Amino acid sequence: DIQMTQSPSSLPASLGDRVTITCRASQDIGNYLRWFQQKPGKSPRLMIYGATNLAAGVPSRFSGSRSGSDYSLTINSLESEDMAIYYCLQHNEYPFTFGSGTKLEIK
């Protein structure tokens, strides 16, 4: 199985900060990488697909990037509504695998 190593597990940040979350794939997954946001008691929401593409309705302060086997989600100018847990998912190869999650919280 492909392992997705996500870091950090917790990320205290202040409103207005720029933050980056990273997932490292244990094998090549191409750009078959998605990012999800999950708020307490809610279903996950797709934020980024194809590693770099913004899903419909997602604010432009969110962006995705790739450097080799490292995939990153960056949020510019953090807003209070962005406080949530973020997960990456590789869907290049079965079984699909999620990262362990990053809890973004107010410092």
Place this chain on the structure above:
Amino acid sequence: EVKLVESGGGLVQPGRSLKLSCAASGFSFNDYWMGWVRQAPGKGLEWIGEINQDSSTINYTPSLKDKFTISRDNAQNTLYLQMSKLGSEDTAIYYCARAKFLYWGQGVMVTVSS
């Protein structure tokens, strides 16, 4: 509007079986792969598996392959998850999702306990 509504959850005793349903509406159900994801209390997301449009291809995460069965009824626009030999480790919220995870249901809670 795309809607996915799970049902069938609840409290079940260890070793028993349970079948979840996911009713789909707002899109052409038989045009899409469908899948299941679960989340244990306070834990991360775990991909369970997915099924293609005509049920000819079903993929599972290996650790659940012998316990869980995914199926669908395109005439009823419904996805199913049959779970057997349930243990406490299967206590989780179970989500159905349309292919590529753009759309998710609200989730249904399954609690395995005596």
